Amino acid sequence: MMLFLAISFLAFIATQSVIAQSNPAFATKYSGIEAENMTQKYKRSHSKDIRPTELFNQQLMKDFPDAKRIDWETASDVYEAEFEIGRTDYKAYYDNNAGLFMYVVEIRESDLPAIVKNTAQARYPKHNFEDIEKIVRRSGIIYKIELEREKDKRDVKALFKEDGNFIKEIID
Numbered sequence: 604m605m606l607f608l609a610i611s612f613l614a615f616i617a618t619q620s621v622i623a624q625s626n627p628a629f630a631t632k633y634s635g636i637e638a639e640n641m642t643q644k645y646k647r648s649h650s651k652d653i654r655p656t657e658l659f660n661q662q663l664m665k666d667f668p669d670a671k672r673i674d675w676e677t678a679s680d681v682y683e684a685e686f687e688i689g690r691t692d693y694k695a696y697y698d699n700n701a702g703l704f705m706y707v708v709e710i711r712e713s714d715l716p717a718i719v720k721n722t723a724q725a726r727y728p729k730h731n732f733e734d735i736e737k738i739v740r741r742s743g744i745i746y747k748i749e750l751e752r753e754k755d756k757r758d759v760k761a762l763f764k765e766d767g768n769f770i771k772e773i774i775d
Contacts, residue, residue: 627666627695630702635742638704641681642696648678655682662701667693705740718767719746726761726769729753745770 633641655663655675663670663684670686670693677683682697695706712720712732723732730750738745744765751758762770 627703627706629741630698630700630704631741632702633698633704633741635740638696638740638742641679641698642705644679645681645683645696650676650678650683653677653682655684658701659684659697662697662703663695666695666703666706705738708737708739710735710737715746715748716765716767719748719763719765722763722767722769723748723750723761727752727759730759733758747773 653675659675659682663673663686667686667688669688670684671688673684673686675682675684680699682699682701684693684695684697686693686695692709693706695703697703712735714737715723715732715735727750730752733749733751735749736747738747746763746765747760748763749758749760760773762773764770
């Protein structure tokens, strides 16, 4: 019986979507628009795998002390660390000086604030939630939601502010 309880407890812990993290300190020199522009430039570039300097490793561990399975890439003076905390996927974006300017965490629909979920459902009533990302910058939080239309399985990606206000649709 004790073995069953122990296994059940470990299974419960392993399935938790987000493990509490310290609040990482953001580089203060970037506005939300600048952070977005840097990220878009990075995504349009051909990134390459790297072995980061000790400065980057130390900063990532300071910002996300429970990070595991870390992979680093760089392009256009942006450094991206992909990692896991528990069973949750993260991406953290740093500048040349290891200054964090944004991070992204994949979340479940149940972790989406009600105001954002309600706005998305009202705007896209015949769509199902697929992938959801919480984008965190010094200037605030944005939710990127991929929705699939029931009828023809077409996808749409949309951005919402943390107060539920629609920002825009993203066309890939």
